[in-house]
Amino acid sequence: MVERVERVGKVTLIDLDVASGIYLVKVRNGEMVYNQKVSITK
Numbered sequence: 001m002v003e004r005v006e007r008v009g010k011v012t013l014i015d016l017d018v019a020s021g022i023y024l025v026k027v028r029n030g031e032m033v034y035n036q037k038v039s040i041t042k
Helices: none
Strands: 021-029 032-040
Touching: none
Parallel strands: none
Antiparallel strands: 021 032
């Protein structure tokens, strides 16, 4: 796990200083879960 953010509200911007690679982003809203692969290239 690179970062965990807990937020109550509508929008959260997360600025991560991570290495190039493929990451899995998981967003959980109550019982709904959204997973997305994100490719970072520097």
